[in-house]
Amino acid sequence: MSLMFGLRFDFRNPSFANTSMADRYTAAVEMAEWADRLGAITVTLSEHHGSPDGYLPSPLPMLGAMAARTTNVRFMVAALIAPFYDPIRLAEDLVVLDQLSKGRIDLIVAGGYVREEFEMYGVPSNERGARVTEAVHTLKAAFTGEPFDFRGRKVQVTPPPYRPGGPGITLGGSSEAAARRAARIADGFLPATPDSWEFYRDELKVLGREDPGPCPIGANRTVALAENADAGWERFAPYFLHETNAYGAWLAQNDGDGPYRIVSDVDELRANGEYAVLTPAEYVAELKAAPFAFALLHPMCGGIPPELAWESLRLFENEVIPEFA
8 A cells, every 4th residue: 555645734823832933934845845855745735814823824925935845746725715816916926836836736716704804805705706706717718828808808827837727726615606616617626524515516417527426525634643642642732722723713703614613622622533643653554444545744733833743744754654665
């Protein structure tokens, strides 16, 4: 059995982590370089805006920094919140990134759900669907490298992408509307939870297109590694708790749908299974028991300091990867 793995970053940096944002950014670029050297298949970045803990607001510059330090690993923005971007400027930034990375960029485009973010940008939240649709149509047209009509005028984005057709565009979301929109305009759909997947399948059927099969996502789970799992839980738990409660508050306040919820304490967090601290041997056994071995690591989850994140990654490098050689 072969092992595939990837990294995810969102750059939450709560004050109790005692880490400068500059050091966190530097560490993430170094981690992407490390992952590329070890054969990772993907690095994923997320975005949110105006978050008190510094959640990454601008993933495209970070992708540029990571792409410049890597050779093979693919990059994904999951998700790019389309209503907050000028579509033409977004297309220009993305073709530059596509050239810089030699075609290693893909997108999950979403409409967003946090009210404060829409207020920050002065964007009416009821325009989400229309703005996502316009952004996707604009990007696809721009990625051809040819002139196209945009808001009543002829435009052309140059240079053309390195990769023919440009970055892949998948839609994210959790509603029926988002699922059906993805079937009509995007290259795929990645739901926040499995509930909306059947709407996507149904719309593809209506359009006479191929059935994509069962939902590709499973239960949300974040794993960190430690030589001693109980001792590791004491070190990682504050950051896991921060992440689930920060996401949970957003979802609860904005009627959002997602895998996170507010929990009262570490015992409840540990019991629900969405976060785990495992020894390398435990993780190897778990991966070998799975239908296919894929590890998506979130090394600085919830603000985990870089030095603690590196401890987990080194265990993965030295004690997990060799078991699949």
